[in-house]
């Protein structure tokens with residue numbers, strides 16, 4: 001997969017290497033330059049996703065360098081941060097006025113703050129400078145077999161994404177037919193749902209309508225479009241409106257997560273084909289892995305690019321079953337992440353309609369959800385950037 005690239009411009013080799021190593025450890029791609037001129041030359045070869053510049057570059061004032069970049073349309077959305085070993089309020093003002101995003105005082109701590117801010121910065125720049133018509137990142141959650149934990153993972157990852165992207169809006173849609181389970185997981189008991197929305201005329205179903213009517217479940221930080229409450233209701237689903245619902249949601253929200261469960265059908269396929277990220281949830285039993293392989297082959301035939309697929313292993317039944325390596329051998333594709341067995345924790349959290357992070361903040365699964373949120377937003381930004 002393509003990674004987020006960071007251009008580091010710093011005359012001081014030790015400090016450049018320190019930032020480079022720290023970023024590489026977290027799987028960022030690093031491009032290094034010793035001077036503004038070298039930076040400009042590297043930029044002309046390939047456009048980085050984000051630029052970090054030391055204030056002491058010798059060949060140009062740092063804010064002039066920022067100004068110069070901002071004059072070019074292709075760098076309008078590139079976050080630019082400045083690190084200064086010798087902070088100066090005037091210089092900071094100049095940098096921010098020139099279009100710099102952050103001005104950090106150099107330290108180990110500020111390096112960490114910068115790294116934490118990379119994804120939110122990329123997201124915020126996209127929102128502040130929408131090019132044509134911006135669409136939110138679409139991530140679909142699928143499985144080849146039921147009961148693999150797809151719905152619980154989808155809800156908990158949406159929660160982590162909301163925590164990570166504090167200035168972004170996030171919607172979760174339950175499209176599992178004939179019965180959805182997100183209302184049950186998040187504790188919503190009302191009548192508003194996907195089936196009702198599908199009955200609306202297209203002119204009624206606007207971004208504003210969705211923003212006003214989606215549910216904000218009490219213990220969660222995203223908006224929910226609940227699914228069908230029972231098979232009878234599912235029969236009333238106006239299938240032809242499904243693509244437009246997703247499209248309008250993407251205009252209204254920065255991130256749209258769709259729980260499809262194992263409903264691979266003529267309804268879900270066009271939406272899966274359009275998705276920026278397709279999270280494929282599998283468990284570690286042979287039959288699920290085999291079915292997943294067939295599903296992945298089918299997706300590929302249908303034009304879902306492998307770069308957009310995010311296979312993840314959920315140890316829903318503990319440690320027995322296939323190892324990750326055995327599963328990968330069958331799948332012929334790398335598994336991106338593994339969710340540990342949570343014993344009864346997930347069931348307990350689900351039963352109380354709360355996220356895992358609220359009920360069991362020290363459960364190691366929380367780190368996995370956080371990592372997934374980061375990777376999904378990275379994949380989304382990368383696929384949208386083409």
Ligand SMILES: Nc1ncnc2c1ncn2[C@@H]1O[C@H](COP(=O)(O)OP(=O)(O)OP(=O)(O)O)[C@@H](O)[C@H]1O
Nearest residue numbers: 146147148149150151152315316340341342343347
């Ligand atoms: N990693 C895990 N550790 C412990 N329990 C898990 C784990 N993953 C899933 N479970 C259990 O499996 C149950 C089913 O999860 P969930 O409803 O999210 O699966 P699903 O794939 O969406 O199922 P369905 O096919 O019914 O839609 C959860 O309530 C939870 O009890």
Ligand SMILES: [Mg+2]
Nearest residue numbers: 150151181261
């Ligand atoms: Mg489900």
